[in-house]
Amino acid sequence: xxxxxxxxxxxxxxxxxxxxQSYNWxxxxxxxxxxxxxxxxxxxxxxxxxxxxxxxxxxxxxLGIGGDYEFCFPxxxxxxxxxxxxxxxxxxxxxxxxAALAVSVAGIAGLEYAFEKVPI
Numbered sequence: 289x290x291x292x293x294x295x296x297x298x299x300x301x302x303x304x305x306x307x308x309q310s311y312n313w314x315x316x317x318x319x320x321x322x323x324x325x326x327x328x329x330x331x332x333x334x335x336x337x338x339x340x341x342x343x344x345x346x347x348x349x350x351l352g353i354g355g356d357y358e359f360c361f362p363x364x365x366x367x368x369x370x371x372x373x374x375x376x377x378x379x380x381x382x383x384x385x386x387a388a389l390a391v392s393v394a395g396i397a398g399l400e401y402a403f404e405k406v407p408i
Contacts, residue, residue, distance in 0.1 A: 314402070323350070335360055337371070339396075345381060352379025356396045367402040 314329040323345040331337045337360055343352035356375035363370055372395070379390045 316400075318398075329358075331360075339375075343377070343379060345379075350379055350381030352377055352381075352390070354378065354394075356394075358396065363399075365401075367404060369400050369402075370398070371400060372397040 312331050314327075314331075316327045316329070318325050318327060318341075323343060325341040325343045327339055327341040329337050329339045337358045339356040339358055341354055341356075343350070343354065345352070354375055354377035356373050358371040358373040361370045361372075362368070375394045375396050377390070377392045377394060379392075381388050381390060
């Protein structure tokens with residue numbers, strides 16, 4: 289249950305990544321059922337961003353790095369935006385006695401809320 293709560297909090301957007309109107313850089317967390325990531329985002333313009341991340345897998349164990357090129361669309365509320373874009377990942381994962389090197393391409397879509405008063 290404790291693991292589920294931690295994953296749920298991460299998945300609900302415990303992101304501190306910044307909005308394009310106020311910041312050029314942001315740092316955040318994102319997660320899912322099998323792992324979590326620390327992300328660093330750089331806004332290249334008001335509507336595009338480069339998001340780099342390091343991945344830790346809880347299913348067996350694994351480490352990975354990746355990046356996404358994101359198209360950002362501000363929504364009605366200040367600090368809330370929708371993003372979508374392509375990405376690529378490189379990872380090393382191990383389960384039982386088997387290890388694998390994974391190279392993949394992916395798509396990403398999500399919502400993000402930037403907290404103005406957080407000094408990160």
